[in-house]
Every structure is written in C-alpha cells, then in structure tokens.
C-alpha cells in the first residue's frame with residue numbers, strides 16, 4: 467500500500483540490511499523471521515521479504531531487503547533510495563567491518579541528504595575471545611549518529627534481534643509522522659505574504675496607470 471507521494475505509509479516500513487561481507491546480515495534476518503539460525507547461507511543471494519507482525523498493538527508490515535556485502539558499491543544508490551531505514555551491521559570480531567559500516571552510513575547520508583533512520587548492530591557477540599570492536603566505541607558512534615545500538619548473536623538468538631527491528635520500525639514511523647505534520651507558518655512568513663500581495667497590487671496599478 468502506497469500513499470499518493472509514493473512513500474510507504476506509517477504502518478509499513480522498508481528496511482535495508484547493510485554491512486560488509488560475512489558479518490551475519492542474512493543470519494540476523496533469518497533469525498528475526500524464523501527464530502532459527504542457519505550456519506551457511508548463499509553469500510551471493512540478495513533477498514527481500516515481507517513480514518507482517520504486530521508492534522505496540524498495531525498490525526504492521528516490514529519489507530526487509532537483505533543485501534549481499536560484496537554488492538554494496540554496485541547497488542548502493544538504488545538500495546538507499548528504496549529504504550526508509552537501515553540496519554547497519556558489523557561483526558564484533560572484525561575491525562574492518564566496523565570501519566566499513568561507518569563509511570556506509572556516511573554514504574547513505576550523502577545520498578539521502580539528511581541524517582537517516584538507522585540502528586547500529588554489532589553481531590557475533592558470542593565470539594567473546596575474538597572481540598576487536600568494544601561496546602563503548604560503538605556506543606559513541608551510535609550517539610554521534612543519534613541512533614540505537616545493539617549487540618547481537620544471530621547464532622545464540624536473544625531478544626535484541628527482535629528489539630532492533632522493532633525499534634527501527636518505531637523510529638521510521640516517528641519520522642514519517644513528523645514529515646506529515648503541517649508546519650505552522652511563522653508570523654514573519656505571513657507578513658511577507660501580505661507585503662508581497664500589497665506590493666504586487668501597487669505595481670499593477672502603476673503599470674496600468676502609465
């Protein structure tokens with residue numbers, strides 16, 4: 467269901483999962499949708515899913531696009547324009563994937579020309595002895611981006627995986643409601659309109675008199 471301006475409505479959100487290769491994007495999506503973990507998943511596969519659920523007692527639809535890490539540079543413009551919000555995933559045992567997710571966020575904001583709705587996710591938190599990106603560092607980045615931050619393990623499961631999707635949905639919905647609200651015009655703006663009207667009338671009088 468689309469509104470007249472082509473955007474999805476408040477109760478429908480389009481979510482894109484982005485991050486470097488092998489960070490567990492597909493595993494997270496599969497866990498969220500099926501409550502199961504799949505050890506091996508076709509890495510080249512890009513899939514989109516329609517998920518109907520209830521959030522805060524409201525029936526909603528999430529369209530989820532699970533991208534393949536390798537393809538980001540090829541499809542980024544299309545993916546970014548399509549989505550209302552982003553799940554940005556890195557793996558806590560992979561420093562490079564953290565740097566990658568930071569440049570992906572920058573790229574999204576450049577394309578959208580605004581600070582975009584997103585959640586930052588550090589996956590593979592079960593690999594405790596291999597941690598390369600510490601919670602405090604990722605928290606600082608999330609604060610800079612004004613977004614929520616979650617650490618997850620797609621293999622172990624846990625409520626965070628459901629919360630992160632729900633939180634992103636709520637954020638997108640909030641933004642849409644703000645965008646729909648008609649802005650109150652300032653008195654300065656109204657004054658300018660009156661002056662323009664008066665000025666125009668006088669100009670036409672002068673023109674017709676000459």
Ligand SMILES: Nc1nc2c(ncn2[C@@H]2O[C@H](COP(=O)(O)OP(=O)(O)OP(=O)(O)O)[C@@H](O)[C@H]2O)c(=O)[nH]1
Pocket residue numbers: 485486487488489490491492493494504505506507508509510511533534535536589590591592593618619620621622
């Ligand atoms: N230990 C651990 N392994 C995980 C976790 N999530 C995913 N994996 C493993 O990491 C590998 C990559 O997972 P995928 O879900 O295919 O990662 P992806 O980000 O979709 O990969 P691309 O499609 O190549 O971009 C697989 O071998 C998964 O089993 C996790 O939370 N913990």
